[in-house]
Amino acid sequence: MSVDVEVLDPRFDPEPAYWSALRERAGLRADWAWEVLVTQAWCARTPQPVVVLRDGGAPAAVVAAAWISTHSRRHRFVSSTRGGRLGGLDVRSPGSSAVPGWWFADADGADAGCGRLLTRYVPVMRRELGAGLRGLLVRQVPEAGVARLAGRFRLVRRTEDVGVIDTAGLAGTEDWLAGLGKKRRHNLRRIAEAVRADPALEVAMLPGAEVDPVRLAALLRHNERKHHDVPIVPLPQFTGYLTRLLRQPDVLVLRYQERATGRLVAAALVLDHPNWPVVRAWSALPVDDGGRADLYFHFYGETVRWAAESGRHGVIMGKKLAHLKKSLGARLVPQYAAAIPL
Template identity: 60%
Template sequence: MSVEVLDPRFDPEPPYWRALRATAGLRADWAWDVLRRQAWCARTPWYLTVLLDGGRPRGMAGAAWIGTSTRRHRFATSRRGGYLGGLDLRAPGNSAFPSWWFADAGADGCEELLSEYFPAMRKLLGVGLKATLIRQLSEDAAAHVRGRRGLVRETEPVARLPTEAFSGRTDWLASLGGKRRSQLRKLLGGVDTDERLAVEWLTGDTVDVVELAGLLRLNEEKHRDVPIVPLPQFVGYLRRLVAQPDFRVLSYRDTHTGELLGAATVFDHPQWPLWRSFAAVPVERGGRSNLYFHVFGELVRWSVAEGRRGVVLGKKMAELKKSCGAELSPQYAAALPLR
């Protein structure tokens, strides 16, 4: 077995990467050009480690290096950070899926992380690698790492909305509880019949990236409930993301003024697309109310039409998503010392 540790800022795309992405089911945020831009726009260095058996990839993991030089208002400037630090295993463009994959892995790949990945990273980074934070652990994976002298805590659940049982939006509405069903029928009908609103699915060069970035930043300004405020949407990163064939934008535009009033971004997938983000102009600034709820109906309609199993709705507002038919899957994070 051999190991390659890649820094997307400097290293070219490996010849096996696209095939590995397809096998592992990695979405648009894992395209190499997107990874490169994301890495240059990050606060910390981000390493992609690939385990190869006879030149054939059999596992991978992505992690940020959090070192003594890491600062909230500083971008990554070196290949390997400071002397002391740890690895933060996190996906590059979403918080719903883990940042690792191993072929034929048990316990969601945790055994491979502990027995193969971390020893390889210790060899690269040296004794200064002291700990790790592993995010997006399932219940089985969390049980596997308990008892290793670390901390395991439940985080926000991930919501999934199955759509295979529906023939369209009407079936989905009929499956909901009475109060939510009645509310959504009214809200969806109000948006559907609003002549000042154009609702459209967009891809690639049909998206105005500068306009979309400005709208997404409106949403990010509201999230001040975390220790480190997320960085804004960078136009260069978003331009490369939008160019991916599996990236979609659901847009809401004022037909009179031409202003983009709302947008949802989606990572497509043969089985489970991911609703990545949503942003809208506030009502007090001329925006349209209830667009967030309308997105649920459009996602169901689109998922059924495309033959998907359902849509991953991500985190946040879990109970609201549950009332809209979503199933909640617990997730955990583990902080472990490395020796």
């Protein structure tokens, strides 16, 4: 069977005619919408190639990555060129650190598609980038893919676990609360009652298009300022990016807003999915700045209620605060990163 390859640069290449159908087939969330990828690519520090493999004319695989070269700098944005002839590919999801950045239609569960990255994706990128491609960093590797990526001179390390709350079979929040510890259950009920009794606060799960991207961007930066525990601090949420992300039909926002002023107090950004929505981001105003205490815990209850009532299998809550997430009913799913010299 013939294999067609497209190496796309969202900055310059138009949306492929098959892209929406590919997204649906592969279960790719709103951060893979083409207009979102375009904006992200222009707001990034490095080029963001998207590779599509088509078997017999039909799209059968897609991989997202960032090209990290000798020209990449923490304080430099991407240029109109590839930027640097010597470097490596950082294979990662375009918008979430909780799910992989690749999909292969013919991959089985034995290695989660990691074998296809080596046998199909790497040869394509070697032809595209030449001898300057010296390595591959694969993030969000599930446990099933570890053995396939391990080997001589390769470094595979466990990263932060991902918290997942299963909601299949739950009738609502009471079923979820029943599985938690007594102290945690009591505290969550107290918080829920306090939020219900606050006449000044409005809480709603809304389509992203109904949320002001400027206000949301400003709010999300409160949370981003806390994360300085990585080698390269993540870029802030750009309003242009959020504008395009929020208008995708599969984006929701759990919004906490002051009724009188319309001020955004807290919000969770959710990338919806028929089975496994992902919480993309959470942020809240500090209490000293007029925020409310304990809204992070309340958002868990509201998210579980929504997921259970809408028939989702569960919610991927993301990384960080693993111990706390476990106390809130999440199971911790191991993830790994693999550094592979080429």
